Amino acid sequence: MSSTDIPDLNLAPRKSNFWVNLFRLIGGLASIAAIPTVLIIAIRSQRNYYTEGDKLRFNIEQHRKYTIGITTDAKNVRNHNSEETYIYFNYTIGTTKLYNSFQAHVIFKVPKRYYVIYSTEDSTHDRMLPIEVPDSITTAPAKGWDIIPGTRYTIATIEKADKYKASIDFSYNMVKYHGFVFEDFLTKDDIGKKYYISFPPSYPESGVSIYTVADNSVAAPPNGWDKLPNK
DSSP: OOGGGHHHHHHHHHHHHHHHHHHHHHHHHHHHHHHHHHHHHHHHHHHHHHHHHHHHHHHHHHTEEEEEEEEEEEEEEEETTEEEEEEEEEEEETTEEEEEEEEESSOOOSSOEEEEEEESSOOTTOEEEEEEOOTTOOOOOTTOBSSOTTOEEEEEEEEEEETTEEEEEEEETTEEEEEEEOOSSOOGGGTTOEEEEEEOTTSTTSSOEEEEEOOTTOOOOTTOBSSOTTO
């Protein structure tokens, strides 16, 4: 075999490498082109997730009632590098006894009676509020309460409004609070406006309900009202 044959022997592998590299290049370009699409899908999914979460809470609030629940157990669950506490409780609606659980972000005593907010449409997302039931209240009505007993009323300012949810600022007994209401009638045009709200005095940021636009000439007393003004 002469030396002039050597270049011909190397042509085949070189040709093969060319096509392999070409296909790799095309595949790499396709992957890069797909990145914006993946990011858009991820962003849209996240946006829809929060919107659906707010919508779910909104639906619960629209059919909400209150009753008494009893904590029965607390379990710590290891999740990655943190430990989460889950509270188990039961409550009765009408003649039906229900059982539920939730991840607690504040301390709940076991066993102890707390108020439960529940939906008359679907009990899947009923939750316990960190508001202890006083000993003076022994039972709840079979059909629950429309508002938590002992609820106070005051005036809140709309800080931010989005679909299904708005954040509010208000004061009670000279202390400022920040809370959320889940309604669909509030828009960005309501930011800065004042509305009447109700809240449980033992835990003002939980169980807030919003009503009508407040009269600008009316100032709420430091400890609120026991009923809506002019009602």
